[in-house]
Amino acid sequence: MNQGEGVMSQWKGNSGLSRRQVLATAVAASTALSAPAVLAQGRPRVVVVGGGAGGATAARYIARDSKGAVDVTLVEPTRAYYSCFFSNLYIGGFRDYASIGHSYGALAANHGINVVHDWAVSVDRDKRSVGLAGGGSLSYDRLVLSPGIDFKDGSVPGWDLSQQNRMPHAYKAGSQTQLLKAQVEAMAQGGVYCMVAPPNPFRCPPGPYERISMVAHVLKETNPTAKILIVDPKAKFSKQGLFEDGWQRLYPGMIERIGPDFGGDKVEVRPASMEVVIDGEVNKVDVCNVIPAQQAGRIAAAAGITNDAGWAPVVAHTMQSRADENIHVLGDASHQGDMPKSGFSANSQAKVCAMAVRGALTGSKVYPARFSNTCWSLIGTDDGVKVGASYEATDEKIAKTDGFISKTGESAEVRKATYEESLGWYAAISDDIFS
Amino acid sequence: MTARSTASAGKSPSARAAFAALTAALLAVLPAGGAWSADAERGRALYAECKRCHQVGDGAAHRIGPHLNDIFGRPAGSLDSFRYSPAMKAAGAGGLVWTGAALDRFLAAPRATVPRSRMSYAGMKDGSDRADLLAWLRLSSGGGPDRPPAQPTVTPEEYGLDPQLLTIRGDPDYGAYLAGECTTCHRPDGGEEGIPSITGWPHDDFVIALQAYKRGKRVHPAMQLVAGRLSDEEIAALAAHFRRAGDQP
Ligand SMILES: Cc1cc2nc3c(=O)[nH]c(=O)nc-3n(C[C@H](O)[C@H](O)[C@H](O)COP(=O)(O)OP(=O)(O)OC[C@H]3O[C@@H](n4cnc5c(N)ncnc54)[C@H](O)[C@@H]3O)c2cc1C
Numbered sequence: 080m081n082q083g084e085g086v087m088s089q090w091k092g093n094s095g096l097s098r099r100q101v102l103a104t105a106v107a108a109s110t111a112l113s114a115p116a117v118l119a120q121g122r123p124r125v126v127v128v129g130g131g132a133g134g135a136t137a138a139r140y141i142a143r144d145s146k147g148a149v150d151v152t153l154v155e156p157t158r159a160y161y162s163c164f165f166s167n168l169y170i171g172g173f174r175d176y177a178s179i180g181h182s183y184g185a186l187a188a189n190h191g192i193n194v195v196h197d198w199a200v201s202v203d204r205d206k207r208s209v210g211l212a213g214g215g216s217l218s219y220d221r222l223v224l225s226p227g228i229d230f231k232d233g234s235v236p237g238w239d240l241s242q243q244n245r246m247p248h249a250y251k252a253g254s255q256t257q258l259l260k261a262q263v264e265a266m267a268q269g270g271v272y273c274m275v276a277p278p279n280p281f282r283c284p285p286g287p288y289e290r291i292s293m294v295a296h297v298l299k300e301t302n303p304t305a306k307i308l309i310v311d312p313k314a315k316f317s318k319q320g321l322f323e324d325g326w327q328r329l330y331p332g333m334i335e336r337i338g339p340d341f342g343g344d345k346v347e348v349r350p351a352s353m354e355v356v357i358d359g360e361v362n363k364v365d366v367c368n369v370i371p372a373q374q375a376g377r378i379a380a381a382a383g384i385t386n387d388a389g390w391a392p393v394v395a396h397t398m399q400s401r402a403d404e405n406i407h408v409l410g411d412a413s414h415q416g417d418m419p420k421s422g423f424s425a426n427s428q429a430k431v432c433a434m435a436v437r438g439a440l441t442g443s444k445v446y447p448a449r450f451s452n453t454c455w456s457l458i459g460t461d462d463g464v465k466v467g468a469s470y471e472a473t474d475e476k477i478a479k480t481d482g483f484i485s486k487t488g489e490s491a492e493v494r495k496a497t498y499e500e501s502l503g504w505y506a507a508i509s510d511d512i513f514s
Numbered sequence: 515m516t517a518r519s520t521a522s523a524g525k526s527p528s529a530r531a532a533f534a535a536l537t538a539a540l541l542a543v544l545p546a547g548g549a550w551s552a553d554a555e556r557g558r559a560l561y562a563e564c565k566r567c568h569q570v571g572d573g574a575a576h577r578i579g580p581h582l583n584d585i586f587g588r589p590a591g592s593l594d595s596f597r598y599s600p601a602m603k604a605a606g607a608g609g610l611v612w613t614g615a616a617l618d619r620f621l622a623a624p625r626a627t628v629p630r631s632r633m634s635y636a637g638m639k640d641g642s643d644r645a646d647l648l649a650w651l652r653l654s655s656g657g658g659p660d661r662p663p664a665q666p667t668v669t670p671e672e673y674g675l676d677p678q679l680l681t682i683r684g685d686p687d688y689g690a691y692l693a694g695e696c697t698t699c700h701r702p703d704g705g706e707e708g709i710p711s712i713t714g715w716p717h718d719d720f721v722i723a724l725q726a727y728k729r730g731k732r733v734h735p736a737m738q739l740v741a742g743r744l745s746d747e748e749i750a751a752l753a754a755h756f757r758r759a760g761d762q763p
Contacts, residue, residue: 140694423698430694446691449743453699453736467736469743481742483735496708500699500736503709507701 122150123440126209126219128199128378130155130183132162133225133410133425135512140433142190148441152193152217153186154209160513161252163283164422165505168457170249170260171293179252181513189514199226202382204403221436224384224391224400225409225425226376227251228282231389234372235275237348245350246367249290250282262366263294269304270365273355275346276311277370280390282411282420284317285466287370289456292322295330296459308364309336310357312344317419318456318466324487325458375412382406390414395472396448397435398428407432416476417468424452426508431472448472455501461491463498552642557650560643563635566667571654574664577716579633581664583655585612590628597714597760601630601705617651618644630705668722673731680718682750689755692748695740702759714760720753 127138130153142151160181168174186192195217201210208218230248232239238246249259263272272294276287291307298305307330316322326334337343342358348369349355355362374380374389384391384402391408392401393415400406409432410425418424431448438445453467468482485497561570567579574581580596591598591606598606605628610616620627621644623637638644654662670677700712712720726732727741728749744752 426698427695434691444687444691446688449692449695451695451698451740465736467739469739481739483739499708501708503701503707504699506707507697507699507709510701511697 122148123220124150124218125152125221125223125436125440126217127151127153127223127225128155128209129225129227129376129410130157130160130186130194131225131227131410131425132164132422132508132512133429134223135160135183135186136426136429137223137225137407137409137433137436138192139186139190139512139514140430141436142186142192144433145437145441145443147191149437150193151191152195153183154195154197154199154211154217155183156196156198156212157253158182158196161256162422162509163250163252163286164508166249166252166256167286167290167293169256170263170290171296171457173293173457176257181509183513185514199378200381202378202406204382204405207405220405220440222382222406223409223432223436224376224379224382224406224412225429226378226412228373228375228411228420229377230371231374234278235346235348235369237350238275238369238371242348242350242369245353246348246369248370249368250277250286250370250373259366259368263297264301266298266302266305266365268302269306270302271306271308271362272298272366272368273308273310273362273364274368275348275355275370276309276313276316276343278312278344278372280420281370281373283422283454284419285322285454285456288316288318288322289458290368291334292325292330292456292458295326295333298333299330305333307334308355308362309334310343310346310355311336311338312346314339317454318464318484320487321464321485322456322458325462325464329459329462373411375408379408379412384408386414388414395475395477396431398432399435407436416470416473417479418450418452418470418477419454421452421454422508423454423504424450426511427451428477450477453504455497455504457498457501461495461498463494463496463501465497465500552645552649554646554649554653556643557646557648558654560638560647561650563638564647565665567633569664569667570651571662571664577667578719582651583661584657585617585655586614586652588612590616599630599632599705599711601628602632605631614648614652617648621647630707632706632711634706634710667716668719670722670725673722673726673729675722675725675729675731679725679746679749680721682721682746684747684750684752684754686751686754686758688748689751689753689758692744692752693755693759696752696756699736712756715753715756717753717757720756721749724749724752 125141127134138151138153141149162179165174165179169176169179183194187194198212199209200212208216209222210216247255247259249255266272274287274291291309295307337357345358347356348367353364353367355364355367375385375391379385379391384400384406386392391413393399393408393413394401395415398407398409400408409428411420427450434445437443450470453465455463455465457463464485466484469480470477471480567577568582569575569577570582574583576596580593589606590610590612591602621638624631624633624635670680699709702713724741724744727737728744730738
């Protein structure tokens with residue numbers, strides 16, 4: 080694209096032309112210069128940043144369904160993706176670590192996706208190119224960003240990333256999850272596990288509370304006099320009735336939650352002394368799981384497409400950034416409306432995005448967007464619950480149309496079937512993202 | 515074609531009565547005692563759990579699962595015309611033959627016997643239930659002239675659905691897009707694990723299942739949610755897509 084870019088940069092700032100016209104002109108200009116290069120340029124290029132639930136699904140669907148007509152490059156620094164989904168089950172001892180890891184080999188082998196293991200560090204929206212930490216750059220016709228989350232500095236006084244080994248977040252899966260599990264298992268008898276829960280919005284609304292359930296499950300068996308303390312800035316949380324009912328049934332007396340009415344929103348941590356200060360009162364704890372406030376993965380801000388809260392607003396029909404029609408944003412990083420930030424949602428949004436991208440680049444048929452989400456949570460052995468909803472695209476946002484949630488007092492068979500369903504979902508969505 | 519199979523195609527009450535009478539007649543000629551002391555009539559009722567997916571008897575065809583005619587003594591996964599899971603094929607190649615004892619073991623715990631098979635059934639725990647079921651199966655799957663007629667796996671009438679819904683021809687390409695919403699939970703291939711495989715389902719079975727969810731006649735919150743907003747044309751499109759996907763290797 081070098082020659083093309085050269086031509087385009089001359090056009091920069093010419094507001095009389097749309098980007099598409101500029102591209103057409105650029106291609107025409109380079110046609111005259113060197114015919115063979117044009118063949119490569121004739122194949123539209125998509126760069127996807129982030130090989131998680133959103134990005135890998137989008138890459139897979141675009142490559143698979145365009146049958147080679149679109150050149151797809153996936154930029155992802157890690158060689159194995161450890162999913163946050165089911166990472167709590169790993170902490171609880173219901174899954175082994177290998178079972179939540181996924182490689183990118185099949186995406187390359189089965190769909191011809193060019194997988195580049197690197198960090199994207201910059202986006203030049205005028206040149207339509209992505210800069211890599213390793214030094215190279217990738218040009219694109221469409222860019223898909225699905226970088227997940229980053230933490231907001233200073234949201235929990237006393238905590239920053241340099242403290243993540245003493246006080247793990249385990250909110251990006253991998254070594255952090257392993258560390259937190261090891262710390263829980265090494266807790267002194269009768270010790271205290273503390274979670275500093277995040278404010279809204281954050282990835283996986285039931286995630287912190289499923290984690291509490293799994294930690295309680297482990298402690299009940301190995302350390303029954305231990306205590307769990309949740310310091311929560313939110314008055315309410317997802318599936319609250321279901322979790323609290325389960326905690327009372329399965330782990331009576333073990334879990335205490337301090338909401339904002341008792342100072343849960345005024346917390347400071349002291350990693351060196353393993354202390355948590357709640358509204359001025361000092362608590363000594365053995366494990367401290369700090370889940371800070373969140374925002375879109377850094378690259379979204381670097382691209383200049385985030386709002387004041389740090390998320391990237393999108394058009395619901397196509398998942399295009401509201402700031403740049405050549406960029407699509409998926410999953411946790413997007414500000415889209417009513418969908419929770421979940422792997423299921425990211426996967427669902429990716430399919431809408433893939434269809435829109437193919438439509439724009441190859442002229443394939445575009446159908447109305449539709450989205451759905453179901454989040455399963457495990458409270459104890461064979462005690463699964465779920466919440467789900469369907470959504471549609473409006474001009475304003477992704478809007479919820481209908482939903483359901485498990486009920487308290489369901490039979491053991493229903494709860495077991497719900498748990499087994501979640502196993503089927505994990506197997507299926509893993510295939511849908513990575514196979 | 516015998517008169518019986520014609521009767522099974524028309525689902526008239528008189529055909530049902532004839533079928534019941536026939537069953538009674540067959541049961542009357544069963545030897546007393548021995549392996550056949552099991553209660554085949556009870557087994558016929560228990561077969562209701564299998565009937566959603568499998569046909570057995572005169573005129574039986576593959577549906578969601580393979581037909582069960584002449585199953586006794588047959589190697590597992592060995593009918594050329596059915597698309598088995600790789601796991602079931604491998605079990606057959608590894609020597610699994612459907613003797614009465616093997617079927618008994620399989621039915622007790624399908625997923626433990628053939629892990630990653632596509633059969634979406636948790637198992638029949640009670641040994642005497644299984645004996646009764648197998649007695650019925652032996653009776654209806656054998657090749658004799660008195661084999662009872664195969665029953666349909668499902669009919670629109672069971673759910674109070676308009677049979678016209680089955681005549682809508684869907685666009686499989688549209689179905690392929692819509693299927694993105696299904697494959698988050700239903701694996702396109704591989705074994706069932708808490709969520710059934712739906713690839714390769716017969717058109718009518720697929721449409722009836724989704725229409726029944728859509729209209730609240732079958733209960734499952736996630737499926738009712740998904741099906742609830744699918745139009746009749748979209749359901750037909752999905753049926754066409756998943757039927758077609760079953761033909762692909
Ligand atoms: C404890 C926990 C439990 C959860 N449970 C569930 C659940 O049961 N069900 C569910 O649906 N969801 C669950 N989630 C939520 C789910 O993990 C996320 O919503 C989902 O992963 C979001 O997908 P994504 O594509 O936006 O981000 P991710 O899946 O996080 O993927 C982002 C990827 O981008 C890469 N990346 C980031 N920046 C760059 C860059 N600059 N350059 C290149 N690559 C980059 C990262 O390495 C990462 O691989 C859970 C989350 C947590 C924390």
